[in-house]
Amino acid sequence: MLRITELKLPINHADEALPAAVCKRLRITPRELVRFKIARRANDARDKMDIQLVYSVDVNVKDEATVLARFRKDRHVNPTPDTRYAFVAKAPEGVELPRPVVVGAGPCGLFAGLILAQMGFRPIIVDRGKVVRERTKDTWGLWRRGVLNPESNVQFGEGGAGTFSDGKLWSQIQDPRHLGRKVLTEFVKAGAPEEILTEAHPHIGTFRLVTMVESMRETIESLGGEYRFENRVEGIDIESDVDGKRRVTGLRMHTGDHLAASHVAASHVVLALGHSARDTFHMLHDAGVHVEAKPFSIGVRIEHPQSWIDEARFGPCAGHPDLGAAAYSLSHHCSNGRTAYSFCMCPGGTVVAATSEEGRVATNGMSQYSRNERNANSGLVVGIDPERDYPGSPLAGIELQRHWETRAFAVGGSSYNAPAQRLGDFLAGRPSTALGTVIPSYRPGVTMCDLADCLPEFAVTALREALVAFGKQIPGYDHPDAVMTGVETRTSSPVRITRNEAFQSLNTAGLFPAGEGAGYAGGILSAAVDGIKVAEAVALSMLAAAP
Template sequence: MAPLGGCVSGSPEPRGLQQGIRDPRTVLRLSELKLPLDHQEADLAAAVCRRLRIPPEQLREVRLVKRSVDARRAARISLVYSLDLVLELDAAGEQRLLRRFAGDPHLRPTPDTVYRHVVDGPPHSATGAEPPRPIVVGAGPCGYFAALLLAQMGFRPLLLERGKDVRRRSADTFGFWRGQQPFNPESNAQFGEGGAGTFSDGKLYSQVSEPKAYVRKVLEELVAAGANAEILTLHRPHIGTFKLATVVRGLRRRIEELGGEVRFGSLLDGLELDPASRAVRGVHLADGTTLEAGAVVLAIGHSARDTFAMLQSAGVALEAKPFAIGLRIEHPQPLIDRARWGPAAGHPRLGPAEYKLVHHCAGPGLEGRSVYSFCMCPGGLVVGAASEPGGVVTNGMSQHSRNERNANSGLVVPVSLDDLRPYGRDRDDPLAGIAFQRHWEQRAFVAGGGTYEAPAQQVAAFLGRTPPGAASGGATEGQASITPSYQPGVRPADLRTCLPSYVVAALQEALPAFERRIPGFAMDEALLTGVETRTSSPVRLPRHSETLVSRNTPGLYPAGEGAGYAGGILSAAIDGIKVAEQVALALSACSKG
């Protein structure tokens, strides 16, 4: 039997995304195969044979599809495998095996996860003139995958990014965090090549159910661009901040090799609209440049507030969207490891532990409210994620190794449209959520001393166990066990002044509840840093469900997290692919018409 590893494709034989030769042997997908944490490689093959009740000589190859951890019983942690199995069976033997396991959801023919483009090539006009190329705005995961797919289909897209390339952007961002450079509103943790996800954990999992071909396409392209191949097989894969910089450069290089173009320092400042139909004909940039466009993909991210205001002025359909707001919490990573892994904490096959927590509030005035953990970063850092002067925003990030001393996570409370309305210019102001975010970010800026330091407070003080003044970033006894990781630094403050009262009350109710799930979670020294406001876009750009074009602006394709259709790197990249497909179909139809 071939060793585990090597080919990890979801297809019968190693092959490209577009073609392949069917393996004449039987290939089946076996899932939910559990083995003890300390099993050997030979144990895996033996377990497969026992599960299928076949002799070892019929098992020719085992290909790893996914591996996850079952830690529901900390004293008995298991590894859970999904495998593609190459079996030496004739057609009759295959049918007998499938009949034997008929109705078993964990054994089935290996699914086809090959991505196929929707068009074979670029459109050609009857006159021979080259039509205007599509423009993609925003070099985050959505924009890069939209541009990549368009380039692969031969459309030579132009990608415009307001910020800098990832090398110069990283220098600006890390320089600001370290106090070596001033804050740059056009080059920071939100703006620049790679988008907001560049300074994050690089998580590649999503709660949104997507066709497997889309997921596989994204993961394979990321590996081709420089990500570790393990993202193809881990149940909860992540890339890590430094590796993400390599990956986005690889995506840019691929787009350019295929005839596309990427321009930095190109801020979208307006749309060229047809006076009669409102169809997009081109874009205006802040430097005065006007560019003709066959279609415009808007992948601007959740923090492009000036662009949202421009779109509102241009009459593009916008609506306010709920999101969540809260704080970052830090604990020693070993505390989370012990709570999650029990006696197996520190085992090399497990790595640093994660958690996912939800609390539904029941206190007076909190009915219908909830608190949940957001963007949990094991072995990570809390970082500054502001995109405007005079505001403080927190986020979390991890390197690929996840070997920092603290675990951190956002603890956030959803806010409704009714919560946002008092901050708008009128009851239906689509930008009310932006005003809401800005208000609390500015409050945090003032509480942090007006220097981009973040206000911080120990849980004991936040819950009223100690006076508010006892909150500190290392000045109180016991604080040394949790050294604040936030850069540019923290300042003791009462975080209860930096959030709406209902958010504070919900967090105060949730923390003791989370303590019951993870002993030590509400320990006195646990450190809270604020504020976490950029959980998702506060705006949605309505679009048609099938064509994905703007509801009232033909040729404009709202996409990704900023438009309200994604919530992380993977889902944003997939939305970029879907939008690119619709752009390609529309441009092809126009050329034929």
């Protein structure tokens, strides 16, 4: 089978145009084309008056070797790559091995658990939150009634933070083993639409993710895995040998009734914590596990009517079914030495309350699969780093996040309302007292204010400069009625739980830091891929230690 890449056709092309283009590209007759299937589809909208669909196509032809020989120097015609996943290990039959423990049931923990289960290692998956449907009820409790459950919310519970997001399934990670394809394939098995296997920028959306997570849990359990929800890791048991080398031996758990405690013996622990497990980061640091501060970003969520973004990006083709809701990605290097950029853009979505701690406000964005809500939203954030902004303790970034989230809670009225401001007022440096034509989507609600009261001064300066620059790139982006809602602080983990080439903690054997919370991923797909890699490392380590 051959793969043709960069095959371009007009957006309104007829069905028969694609096989005709394949034949023309390969210089073959229609009778020589046995079959073809789309491997990937994207769009090129740089020219709004002539938007093109860009295909990668897998093709069966007669006399494949002769056809391929014509294109030896053409990088767009090659043998189709083998993207099938190959397991690196298998649990031996008849040998009783200790069960690996996965801490966290987000995308990283989910795929770590799945791969371990598929290899026969019967993982135990623990999560401080609830099963996904109960967690969804608790999350809506904050959004609708302003009632926060600190253990069951946007951040904590089955599915992780990615469940309440746009469900984006692409990243810029290097993936020579096609592990991302394994992730997408498992998602399709669990109920995701098959088009995620071919779209250049696939997404799923919250409602579909809920049922998929449940289906994958059932698969893991059918393979011998075990879930324990409402189990928060409160302590870690570590032993040192005569040479001072440390190894994990177990976890001390606190169960959901907040009365009972339990212990889990464990020699191999995957730490798939998520970026908001602040108390767990503190516990690990206190236990001597090597942790370091890492960069993250801070800013706001910005909303525009989706129709504005569609028109700005697609011109007269806005609304075309093959294009869907338009997205954007923006970045600007500011004169104060900072970089401001868009983050986690959610076409046709909503801004959501994403705090996991009482007395604090944090925002995020999410979309459903349809992406048909009124507004587009995106994080609009400014990069910060430990040396310049939170030096000293490895956990100083957590305290910085908490400071501005606490400030946002107060400015918002101490009710989980979020502080918000019209863009025109933000640029002018005056508080907003009323909304314009753009209605914010954040729930429980917003309080109009001056966002400069709940952001660092350097971030305010950078955002004001960047907004003007972005308005030149996307007409209407700096419209005075666009709404900015604060604060966006949880763009990524503020810490990294450092690990070696074997994916184990630098100073504590048997601990396998993984995913976004450990500082090694950013988003659903990259976190899931990291979970696969860590599961493989766990399996190989367990086999090496087996009698």
